[in-house]
Structure formats: structure tokens, C-alpha cells
Amino acid sequence: MAEATAYQVIGTRPVRPDGADKVTGRAIYGADVRMAGMLHGKVLRSPHAHARIKSIDTSKAEALPGVKAVVTHKDLPEAPDKIANLGEGAVNLKFLSNNVLAQEKALYRGHAIAAVAAVNVHVAEEAVNLIEVEYDILPSVLTAPEAMEDGAPILHDGMTTTSLGEKTDRESNVASHYRFTLGDVAEGFKQADLIIEREFDTATVHQGYIEPHNATAMWNEEGHVTIWTSTQGAFVVQKQSSEVLGIPVSQVSVIPAEIGGGFGGKIPVYLEPVAALLSRKTGQAVKLVMSRTEEFESTGPTPGSRLNVKMGATKDGRVVAAEASLAFEAGAFPGSPVGPGGMCIFSPYSFPNMQVDGYDVVVNKPKTTAYRAPGATNAAFASETIMDEFAEQLGIDPLQLRVMNGAKEGDRRVDGPTHPRIGFLETVHAALEHEHYNTPLEGPNRGRGVASGFWFNVGLQSSVVINVNSDGTVSLVEGSTDIGGTRASIAMQAAEVLGIPYESVRPTVAGTDGVGYTDVTGGSRTTFATGYAAYEAANDVVRQMKERLAERWNAETEEGATALTAEDVTYSGGVFGCSKDAGKSVSFQEMAELMPRTGGPISGRATVQPRGVGGAFATHIVDVEVDPDTGKVSILRYTAVQDVGKAIHPSYVEGQIQGGVTQGVGWALNEAYLYREDGNMSNASFLDYRMPTCLDLPMIDTVLVEVPNPGHPFGVRGVGEVPIVPPPAAVANAIYRATGQRMTDLPMSPGYVLDKMQS
Amino acid sequence: MQTFDYVAAQTVDEAVSLLASKGDQARVLAGGTDLIVQLREGRRQLETVVDVKKIPEANVLSYDAQNGLHLGAAVPCHRIYNDPVISKTYPGLMDAFTLIGGIQIQGRASVGGNLCNSSPAADSTPTLIAHRTMCVIAGPSGQREVAAEQFCTAPGRNVLENGEFLLSLRVPAPPKNFGAHYLRFIPRNEMDIAVVGVGSSLVLGDDNSTVTDARISLGAVAPTPLLAVEAAAALVGKPISDDTIAAAASAAAGIARPIDDMRGTIQQRIHLTGVLTRRTLQGALSRARGES
Known part of the structure; x- marks a missing residue:
């Protein structure tokens, strides 16, 4: 199998094709897009967390010199109240449209109300302030527990809970309730010697990508719209924009710019349909770019959550029952990642009895969207804290407890699927054997914590075309926006199959007109699925070359000899041969030169929807020191162990892990949306929304465990998301060992930790 | 961001007369790390920004054991802490000057500006006060001096009157022990x-x-x-x-x-x-x- 194979390209660490242009500032990001006669837009946003919009008067703004157009929700077609699959899961089209431009109500501070196009951004800003909106301010509700209370302000008139698939008739902020069950938890708790039940709260956090959302649109005289934007998926922008604008997908072309981070946050559309509307009204290209404040107040964070978790274990460390109730803030419209949270919470383990209830709750905050293993980090904070308590109270090493309960191939997850070949136990064993875990942590106020995590990863759809050049190189066209080095990891898989150097493959990310349908760069799917398409497309090239050589060699042989078929042509190490004639030999490069004389250009193509997705597991070790006077936590050392299947480009895999840990530590320690009483966010800037800086973290050690995914020809598993899952729990467990206090809330900011220590 | 006039004053008198004539509609710019952000975010609207970085007296940076440190109000943090004598003589000032903002900010931000922004949380002000710093203020009726602890009067407010601006800071030489x-x-x-x-x-x-x-x-x-x-x-x-x-x-x-x-x-x-x-x-x- 894959582990025994000696690869030429896979597993090496070449320079990424997009690297030089990015570090020299030549790469074209969304904000770099400039067109002749381009106008600049600005969005007016609600200053209120919850308000009915009584009227919008745009006349003063329209009268300002330099203003070319103003749009409101009235410029959008009436969106049907129906569910459509728009490539990032099911979306209610009315909600999608109302999030792009508010219709009857502003549902969060920052909700888009209107937009202006003007000759420059300063005029547009001034014009936005001249739009007069009459609001009827309504009471707001900001957290899931409050929004679930009787008598809470209702966001959506007429919305009732869909519970266990059935519509109920009571108006509520709970959009839906699901339950996963495996075994019988009540019976399981009867067998338990130790039962721990805790309530956890986690804050709303943002993806914090460095590049703000942007969109430039040109609606031409034929009614065709072209959109340039930074996005995780051009085809998803195409679909969503066409639905919101009420025009066919064939009338929307999307050209993806280079992207400065996404982490799930650059899947939904915000500005794209607005820029398109403004372009339609003005007949000119219109560009919109968000400020950082708009990013925080108006784009999808990942939800705050209330987690009630109860688990029971026997004296000898076998967890016999686990029960969770997860209430996630969806933001202003339904669709929190409470489902994935429930899928992941107990999935590193083979507990015999499990039950998870999930509640998707609307609140007056921006609509949440994906963020790196969405939902799984919240959930693991609760379950991995209780695992640590079991270890401590039962006197078992926390990693050994995970060995005793760890999931293996054939074990069933609470949400139904059975684990295929997975590498969770391998990560725990690697952690147990690691020098970090075996080096005593000395000094006062210090503690070491561990935690594990799971993310299922996804497959979805990808397309790749490989065009052979006459000099023996190839151009590879794919549709997956490159966020984490995937141009390299996809090109490497093609090079491996083609038997040519990595440098001979030139990958290009194309827009919706340049490549077959490709889903978002998300779900840790790109190196797996688009890589799979590259593998298939490369094999298609080899197959065509073999067919041509069989034909060519037949023409050369004497009459009467048995005709060769493509099966008789071998390909190894970049050279074609013949299994029936050892004297025949043609290199890939020679074959490329022969194309015009053997039937013309060669293009390999593949479209895939791979089903053999390999889940990812991680086990992390962290050492902290807590300042006993201030409650401030310093990260002293961090080691992240992960089953990566097969690391195509180990450096970029390590980079993904380090990035995930960094974001997870930020989530653990200081990141949070802070709100004033009126429902307005008080820290909508990077100054007071405290992501870690490079002075806040040590070098993060990574250990790549390779348990190949049998569902991929090279054994690839998605690697990008699971590293964010364990950090908050690992840090909380380390703080416990340092202070003797259990942390139940995120973030574990100095004030919170100090309060706990002084309690 | 609204449009405004930018004037680089060459002399103390030029700055004073500009500030006096424009009143609330003018404000002094040194590094701009507070002012430009305030203008861009619409937190402050001005007709005129008076840059004092070209005024020699606002750029003085000198030390001797007799007179102590004379620090022009427009001198950016990096010039101060990169001066080997001054940084060795006043480690308690450097504690603050090396952590204001970040390294890029310290390339522009002045200690005088930090004081004039008059935030209760300004990093340099407590240590200036601990060092018995005097503030030299230029204005229509000449110069006057105010102790650093008397300078701020409320969040964002200070003793500067119409037409006045902070010219420099005088920090006594550290006594023995x-x-x-x-x-x-x-x-x-x-x-x-x-x-x-x-x-x-x-x-x-x-x-x-x-x-x-x-x-x-x-x-x-x-x-x-x-x-x-x-x-x-x-x-x-x-x-x-x-x-x-x-x-x-x-x-x-x-x-x-x-x-x-x-x-x-x-x-x-x-x-x-x-x-x-x-x-x-x-x-x-x-x-x-x-x-x-």
C-alpha cells in the first residue's frame, strides 16, 4: 500500500508556485483589482442590534456630487422562502438575500441596509452618512441561553422550531433541534462509578483572516455579470450571487483573486451581489472593500455556545456513557455548526452509550459561518475537559485514559457512520512517547495539559484539466482557491503520476469560466479531492500517451505482427516502454514533442466526487505558566501530534498545524466578541479583539503521524482543520494542573482566570 | 476620511499663529499615529493639520548631567531608545518608549504626542510623571512650563489653551541612587x-x-x-x-x-x-x- 511506496515528488518540500509573487507583493488580491472607470462603494450598516426598518430616504445621498447610485433591498428581487443547496450546505434563499441587504428588520449591528457607489471611497463614505433610516428599535438578545428563554425577543416573526425533523408550532428563536443516539445512556450511567457533569460557555470568535472581504463587479450591457473577489470558492459565489440577484448562473462569471486567508469565513457572499447591483445601476465597474470593523460586525464569526456535558466512567477508566446538550448561536439567521459539533464531540472514542442534543439558536449577532472545523472546537472544550477530570480523579494518566477509550476502525460514531481505518490511537501513542511528554515540567505555577480532537473532513466535487506542453511540461488548471499551499500539493500529486519534476507542472487556479465545477476550499478537502482529480487527470494523460504510442509502434512494426494495445505500453520513471519489446523507449518529453504527429494536443481531464474521505485526529500537549498575581497565562511549550494520512508537502502540513494551534490558543486565551448592553460590539478592531501575536506563542512543534487513508491513492487525509480542535481544552487542562481550578468558560482571559483562582 | 489642509510649520511662531487662528478646527500632527487614525475613522473632523516635525525646537534630543534630558515633542520613540547614552541613563523611560504600539508605530510615534493625546492609559505618561518631567508649552504669549502630572485634565483633554502646543519635555538628570x-x-x-x-x-x-x-x-x-x-x-x-x-x-x-x-x-x-x-x-x- 501507500506506505511502502517510494515516491519521487510526494513527501518532498519544494517551493510553492505562488510564493515569490506573494512575498514580493506582485500577487493580485481582491483589493488590487482596478478597472477603467471603476467606482467605489460603501455600505451603510445598522447601528442597532435589533430594529424594524420603517423607512430609508436616500435622496440626500443621491444628491451629493460624485455619487452615482444608491441601492437598498428594494433593488433585489423578492427571494423565495425556500431551501437551496448552494455548495456550503443548505441555505434559505430569503435569509441569504436578507443578510446581503436587510429587508424589514436589522437583526444585528452591522447588518447591511443600503450601499452607495461614488467616484471615490471618500465621497461614498460621506454619502452613506447622508442616508436617513428611520428605525423602530427593538429589544435584542445576544446569547443562546437568553434567546431560548420564554419571553425572549423573537428575531424572525413566524419562525418555529423544527424538532427532530418535525415542525412545531410555537414561535421561537430555536430554529432546529436534533438528537444523535447510540446505545442507551441511561443504562450506561448505571454502570458508572464516577459521573461528572458540567456546564461550559464559549464566546463568539472571528476567523481573523488578514485580508478583508472585497468584491468588484461589472454588469455589462448584455446582462452578464463578472465578479472579481477573494473567495474560498468561485462557483459558490456564482451560485449564491445568481440566486440573490435572480439571474441564471450562466449570467454570472466569477474570477477568484488571490486570497489572504479565509478559514471558512470567505465562503458566504456579502459584497458580491451589492457590487453587482451598483454596477447594474451605474453601468460601470464597482468595487467594495470592507474595513476591519465591518469584518467583525458584519461577517460570519463562529458561534458562542452553551454546552452541558455529562459523562460516566467505571473505576478502571472505561467511559460507559456520554451525554451532551449543545446550544449554538447561529447569529441572525439559522445555520450554526451545531451539527458538526455533535458529530465530533465524542468521536475520538468508542463509548458504548452516547447521546447528543443540538440546538440552533438565532441571536442578534452577525450570521455565523464556518471557521476551521466549525463546531468541533467548542464541543471538544467540554468533552476533553471532562476526560481530563476522569484521568485526574481516577488516577490514570490522561493519555492512557485516551488509549483505553480510543476509537478504532469499525467503531461507530454517535451520528451513525462507522470509522474506517483511522489513526487516533497512533497519535496518542506518539504523544506518550514524545520527549515533551516525558520531560518533567518544573517550576511553580506551571502545568501540563493534553487534549485530543476529531474532524471528519469532506470530499465534495472537483475538476482538473492537465494540458501537455510541447517541451514536456504541463499546465494544470484547477478550481480550488489556494489558501494553504494547495497549488503545490495538487501539482505534486500530478507530477508523481506523470513521472516528471514538480517544477514541470504549472498549476493555475481558474474561475468559473475556466474549469469544471469545483466546490469550496473548505472541509480540509482540497489536497484530498482536487488532488484526487489531479491524480486522475494525470492518469488520463498517461493513458492517452500509451494509446498513441501503441498506435505509433504498430505502424512501425512489420505486417502480420500482433498489434500492440495501450495495455502493452508501460510507464515508469518518466519513460514509456513496451512489455513485448524491451527495445522500445520514449520519454515523457519525447512524447510531448510527438503530439502534433500523433493526433494533436493532449489534455487529461478528470471530475471527481470522492467518497473515501479520511477523518483526522489530533492529540496536543501544552505547558503553561499562570501568573498568580494577574491570572495571565503564558504558553511555554506546545506539541501537536496529528494523523495526516500522507503528508504530500510536509512543510505545508506543519504550517497548517501551527496555524490551527495558534488560532486555537487565541480562542482559548483572549479572543471574544465583547458587547455593550445595547447589543453593540465594543471591540471591533484588532486592538481589542486580541488574537495572539508572535510574542504570545513559542515555536509550535509538530509530529506528523502517517496512517494512510485507504480512500485516496496516496493516502491523503485533510489536515487543515483538526489542529484548532484540541487547543482550548489542552490549555484549560494545563491551567488546571497549574492552579487547581477547572476552567469552564472561553476565553480564559487573565480576569477570568484570576477570578477563578481567587474564588 | 474628509479632506483637510496640511501645513508643515517651519517655526514655533508659525505653528502658534496657525493654531490660534484655526482654534478647534486645527490640531497638531507629530507622528500621526493617533491623529490620522482618528481622522480616518471619523472620530475627529478638522480643517487644518499642523505638522510640527519641521520645527527645530520640537526635534531636539539632548542630554547632559547638568540639565538632564531635553526631548522635543515631535521626536519619535525609536530615536530616543536608539540613543545609547539616553537609553542607558533612563531605563525607566525606555520601559515605556519601547512598548508603545509596536515597532512600526515607534518609528513614527512621539512621546510628546502620547502625552498630548491625553489618554488615561498612555504608556509614557506615568513614567514621565515618575521622572518629574516638565512640559514646555509654546503659545501666543510665549513659553510656559507645566509639570507632567498637571498636564492631562480629562480623557483626551489637557492644559493646552487655544494657540498653544507642546514644544518639548525636560526630564531632570537622575540623582545618585x-x-x-x-x-x-x-x-x-x-x-x-x-x-x-x-x-x-x-x-x-x-x-x-x-x-x-x-x-x-x-x-x-x-x-x-x-x-x-x-x-x-x-x-x-x-x-x-x-x-x-x-x-x-x-x-x-x-x-x-x-x-x-x-x-x-x-x-x-x-x-x-x-x-x-x-x-x-x-x-x-x-x-x-x-x-x-
């Missing part, structure tokens, strides 16, 4: 605004123990940076000890009157005032004794 230290508390390790900041200085007698002078200044715990005379009183005239330091810390915490906001609660800030007063006094002591 002098030590100073500034610390702030922030939840991460850089790029942040003080939850609490404390600047302390001590002068020891010839016995290297008796405190002959002490200055403790608190940031972010009141509408303006405070000079905690009550805390100094717990130290002066006594041999320094953990007990006197604890008494000073407790006195400092006692005069803190902070607000609750997103950066900290009242309780947390009062607690941190005590912690940082203790830690800065320990740091100042070790510098006074030449231990660090």
Missing part, C-alpha cells in the same frame, strides 16, 4: 492598551536603603494619569522593605478609581494597581542599587 521602572498589564504580550500602567521611581540615601524620594504614577485607573502621593508617603524616610513596598502598593490601590470597560473591570484594575506598584517598586529598587 535613583531607579525607575514602568510596567503595564496587558492580556497578551504586545500591541495592546494598558489595562493598568504604573511608573515608579525611588531615590535611596547613602545607606542604599532609606528612601529619600519616591514617585508613583498610575495609568488607566482614573480619568487622568495619577500621581500617587499617598503611596510615596508610605516609603519616604523609611528603610525600603517588603513591608513598605506592600504598604505603598496598598495605598496606590486605594486611590485608584477605575471604570469597568472591555479592557478590565473595576475590581481587576484595583487589584492590578497593587500588583504593578509592588513590581515597579521592586524594579526601581534594583535599578537604584545598580543591580540591573
Whole structure:
């Protein structure tokens, strides 16, 4: 199998094709897009967390010199109240449209109300302030527990809970309730010697990508719209924009710019349909770019959550029952990642009895969207804290407890699927054997914590075309926006199959007109699925070359000899041969030169929807020191162990892990949306929304465990998301060992930790 | 961002007359790290921005043991801490000047601007106060001097009258057995605004123990940076000890009157005032004794 194979390209660490242009500032990001006669837009946003919009008067703004157009929700077609699959899961089209431009109500501070196009951004800003909106301010509700209370302000008139698939008739902020069950938890708790039940709260956090959302649109005289934007998926922008604008997908072309981070946050559309509307009204290209404040107040964070978790274990460390109730803030419209949270919470383990209830709750905050293993980090904070308590109270090493309960191939997850070949136990064993875990942590106020995590990863759809050049190189066209080095990891898989150097493959990310349908760069799917398409497309090239050589060699042989078929042509190490004639030999490069004389250009193509997705597991070790006077936590050392299947480009895999840990530590320690009483966010800037800086973290050690995914020809598993899952729990467990206090809330900011220590 | 006029004044008189004629509609620009952001975010609307970086007196940076440090109000932080003599002579000032904003900000931001922005949480102000700094103010009727602890009057407000601007700062040369230290508390390790900041200085007698002078200044715990005379009183005239330091810390915490906001609660800030007063006094002591 894959582990025994000696690869030429896979597993090496070449320079990424997009690297030089990015570090020299030549790469074209969304904000770099400039067109002749381009106008600049600005969005007016609600200053209120919850308000009915009584009227919008745009006349003063329209009268300002330099203003070319103003749009409101009235410029959008009436969106049907129906569910459509728009490539990032099911979306209610009315909600999608109302999030792009508010219709009857502003549902969060920052909700888009209107937009202006003007000759420059300063005029547009001034014009936005001249739009007069009459609001009827309504009471707001900001957290899931409050929004679930009787008598809470209702966001959506007429919305009732869909519970266990059935519509109920009571108006509520709970959009839906699901339950996963495996075994019988009540019976399981009867067998338990130790039962721990805790309530956890986690804050709303943002993806914090460095590049703000942007969109430039040109609606031409034929009614065709072209959109340039930074996005995780051009085809998803195409679909969503066409639905919101009420025009066919064939009338929307999307050209993806280079992207400065996404982490799930650059899947939904915000500005794209607005820029398109403004372009339609003005007949000119219109560009919109968000400020950082708009990013925080108006784009999808990942939800705050209330987690009630109860688990029971026997004296000898076998967890016999686990029960969770997860209430996630969806933001202003339904669709929190409470489902994935429930899928992941107990999935590193083979507990015999499990039950998870999930509640998707609307609140007056921006609509949440994906963020790196969405939902799984919240959930693991609760379950991995209780695992640590079991270890401590039962006197078992926390990693050994995970060995005793760890999931293996054939074990069933609470949400139904059975684990295929997975590498969770391998990560725990690697952690147990690691020098970090075996080096005593000395000094006062210090503690070491561990935690594990799971993310299922996804497959979805990808397309790749490989065009052979006459000099023996190839151009590879794919549709997956490159966020984490995937141009390299996809090109490497093609090079491996083609038997040519990595440098001979030139990958290009194309827009919706340049490549077959490709889903978002998300779900840790790109190196797996688009890589799979590259593998298939490369094999298609080899197959065509073999067919041509069989034909060519037949023409050369004497009459009467048995005709060769493509099966008789071998390909190894970049050279074609013949299994029936050892004297025949043609290199890939020679074959490329022969194309015009053997039937013309060669293009390999593949479209895939791979089903053999390999889940990812991680086990992390962290050492902290807590300042006993201030409650401030310093990260002293961090080691992240992960089953990566097969690391195509180990450096970029390590980079993904380090990035995930960094974001997870930020989530653990200081990141949070802070709100004033009126429902307005008080820290909508990077100054007071405290992501870690490079002075806040040590070098993060990574250990790549390779348990190949049998569902991929090279054994690839998605690697990008699971590293964010364990950090908050690992840090909380380390703080416990340092202070003797259990942390139940995120973030574990100095004030919170100090309060706990002084309690 | 609205349009405004930019004038680079060449002389003190030119700046004064511009500021006097424009009143509230003009403001002084040095590094611009506060002002430009305020303009861009629409928090401040101005007709005229008066750049004082071209005025020689606002750019002076000199030190001698007689007169101490003369620091032009427009001098950016990096020029100060990259001066080997000044940075060695005033480690308690450098504590603050090296952590304002971040390295890029320190390339532009001036200490004078930090003081004139008059934030209660300004990092340089408590340590300037602890160093007995005098503010040299230029105005229509000539120059006047104000002690640093008298400069700020409310959040974002100070003693500058119409037509006046801060020209320079004068910091006395450190006496024998002098030590100073500034610390702030922030939840991460850089790029942040003080939850609490404390600047302390001590002068020891010839016995290297008796405190002959002490200055403790608190940031972010009141509408303006405070000079905690009550805390100094717990130290002066006594041999320094953990007990006197604890008494000073407790006195400092006692005069803190902070607000609750997103950066900290009242309780947390009062607690941190005590912690940082203790830690800065320990740091100042070790510098006074030449231990660090």
C-alpha cells in the first residue's frame, strides 16, 4: 500500500508556485483589482442590534456630487422562502438575500441596509452618512441561553422550531433541534462509578483572516455579470450571487483573486451581489472593500455556545456513557455548526452509550459561518475537559485514559457512520512517547495539559484539466482557491503520476469560466479531492500517451505482427516502454514533442466526487505558566501530534498545524466578541479583539503521524482543520494542573482566570 | 476620511499663529499615529493639520548631567531608545518608549504626542510623571512650563489653551541612587492598551536603603494619569522593605478609581494597581542599587 511506496515528488518540500509573487507583493488580491472607470462603494450598516426598518430616504445621498447610485433591498428581487443547496450546505434563499441587504428588520449591528457607489471611497463614505433610516428599535438578545428563554425577543416573526425533523408550532428563536443516539445512556450511567457533569460557555470568535472581504463587479450591457473577489470558492459565489440577484448562473462569471486567508469565513457572499447591483445601476465597474470593523460586525464569526456535558466512567477508566446538550448561536439567521459539533464531540472514542442534543439558536449577532472545523472546537472544550477530570480523579494518566477509550476502525460514531481505518490511537501513542511528554515540567505555577480532537473532513466535487506542453511540461488548471499551499500539493500529486519534476507542472487556479465545477476550499478537502482529480487527470494523460504510442509502434512494426494495445505500453520513471519489446523507449518529453504527429494536443481531464474521505485526529500537549498575581497565562511549550494520512508537502502540513494551534490558543486565551448592553460590539478592531501575536506563542512543534487513508491513492487525509480542535481544552487542562481550578468558560482571559483562582 | 489642509510649520511662531487662528478646527500632527487614525475613522473632523516635525525646537534630543534630558515633542520613540547614552541613563523611560504600539508605530510615534493625546492609559505618561518631567508649552504669549502630572485634565483633554502646543519635555538628570521602572498589564504580550500602567521611581540615601524620594504614577485607573502621593508617603524616610513596598502598593490601590470597560473591570484594575506598584517598586529598587 501507500506506505511502502517510494515516491519521487510526494513527501518532498519544494517551493510553492505562488510564493515569490506573494512575498514580493506582485500577487493580485481582491483589493488590487482596478478597472477603467471603476467606482467605489460603501455600505451603510445598522447601528442597532435589533430594529424594524420603517423607512430609508436616500435622496440626500443621491444628491451629493460624485455619487452615482444608491441601492437598498428594494433593488433585489423578492427571494423565495425556500431551501437551496448552494455548495456550503443548505441555505434559505430569503435569509441569504436578507443578510446581503436587510429587508424589514436589522437583526444585528452591522447588518447591511443600503450601499452607495461614488467616484471615490471618500465621497461614498460621506454619502452613506447622508442616508436617513428611520428605525423602530427593538429589544435584542445576544446569547443562546437568553434567546431560548420564554419571553425572549423573537428575531424572525413566524419562525418555529423544527424538532427532530418535525415542525412545531410555537414561535421561537430555536430554529432546529436534533438528537444523535447510540446505545442507551441511561443504562450506561448505571454502570458508572464516577459521573461528572458540567456546564461550559464559549464566546463568539472571528476567523481573523488578514485580508478583508472585497468584491468588484461589472454588469455589462448584455446582462452578464463578472465578479472579481477573494473567495474560498468561485462557483459558490456564482451560485449564491445568481440566486440573490435572480439571474441564471450562466449570467454570472466569477474570477477568484488571490486570497489572504479565509478559514471558512470567505465562503458566504456579502459584497458580491451589492457590487453587482451598483454596477447594474451605474453601468460601470464597482468595487467594495470592507474595513476591519465591518469584518467583525458584519461577517460570519463562529458561534458562542452553551454546552452541558455529562459523562460516566467505571473505576478502571472505561467511559460507559456520554451525554451532551449543545446550544449554538447561529447569529441572525439559522445555520450554526451545531451539527458538526455533535458529530465530533465524542468521536475520538468508542463509548458504548452516547447521546447528543443540538440546538440552533438565532441571536442578534452577525450570521455565523464556518471557521476551521466549525463546531468541533467548542464541543471538544467540554468533552476533553471532562476526560481530563476522569484521568485526574481516577488516577490514570490522561493519555492512557485516551488509549483505553480510543476509537478504532469499525467503531461507530454517535451520528451513525462507522470509522474506517483511522489513526487516533497512533497519535496518542506518539504523544506518550514524545520527549515533551516525558520531560518533567518544573517550576511553580506551571502545568501540563493534553487534549485530543476529531474532524471528519469532506470530499465534495472537483475538476482538473492537465494540458501537455510541447517541451514536456504541463499546465494544470484547477478550481480550488489556494489558501494553504494547495497549488503545490495538487501539482505534486500530478507530477508523481506523470513521472516528471514538480517544477514541470504549472498549476493555475481558474474561475468559473475556466474549469469544471469545483466546490469550496473548505472541509480540509482540497489536497484530498482536487488532488484526487489531479491524480486522475494525470492518469488520463498517461493513458492517452500509451494509446498513441501503441498506435505509433504498430505502424512501425512489420505486417502480420500482433498489434500492440495501450495495455502493452508501460510507464515508469518518466519513460514509456513496451512489455513485448524491451527495445522500445520514449520519454515523457519525447512524447510531448510527438503530439502534433500523433493526433494533436493532449489534455487529461478528470471530475471527481470522492467518497473515501479520511477523518483526522489530533492529540496536543501544552505547558503553561499562570501568573498568580494577574491570572495571565503564558504558553511555554506546545506539541501537536496529528494523523495526516500522507503528508504530500510536509512543510505545508506543519504550517497548517501551527496555524490551527495558534488560532486555537487565541480562542482559548483572549479572543471574544465583547458587547455593550445595547447589543453593540465594543471591540471591533484588532486592538481589542486580541488574537495572539508572535510574542504570545513559542515555536509550535509538530509530529506528523502517517496512517494512510485507504480512500485516496496516496493516502491523503485533510489536515487543515483538526489542529484548532484540541487547543482550548489542552490549555484549560494545563491551567488546571497549574492552579487547581477547572476552567469552564472561553476565553480564559487573565480576569477570568484570576477570578477563578481567587474564588 | 474628509479632506483637510496640511501645513508643515517651519517655526514655533508659525505653528502658534496657525493654531490660534484655526482654534478647534486645527490640531497638531507629530507622528500621526493617533491623529490620522482618528481622522480616518471619523472620530475627529478638522480643517487644518499642523505638522510640527519641521520645527527645530520640537526635534531636539539632548542630554547632559547638568540639565538632564531635553526631548522635543515631535521626536519619535525609536530615536530616543536608539540613543545609547539616553537609553542607558533612563531605563525607566525606555520601559515605556519601547512598548508603545509596536515597532512600526515607534518609528513614527512621539512621546510628546502620547502625552498630548491625553489618554488615561498612555504608556509614557506615568513614567514621565515618575521622572518629574516638565512640559514646555509654546503659545501666543510665549513659553510656559507645566509639570507632567498637571498636564492631562480629562480623557483626551489637557492644559493646552487655544494657540498653544507642546514644544518639548525636560526630564531632570537622575540623582545618585535613583531607579525607575514602568510596567503595564496587558492580556497578551504586545500591541495592546494598558489595562493598568504604573511608573515608579525611588531615590535611596547613602545607606542604599532609606528612601529619600519616591514617585508613583498610575495609568488607566482614573480619568487622568495619577500621581500617587499617598503611596510615596508610605516609603519616604523609611528603610525600603517588603513591608513598605506592600504598604505603598496598598495605598496606590486605594486611590485608584477605575471604570469597568472591555479592557478590565473595576475590581481587576484595583487589584492590578497593587500588583504593578509592588513590581515597579521592586524594579526601581534594583535599578537604584545598580543591580540591573
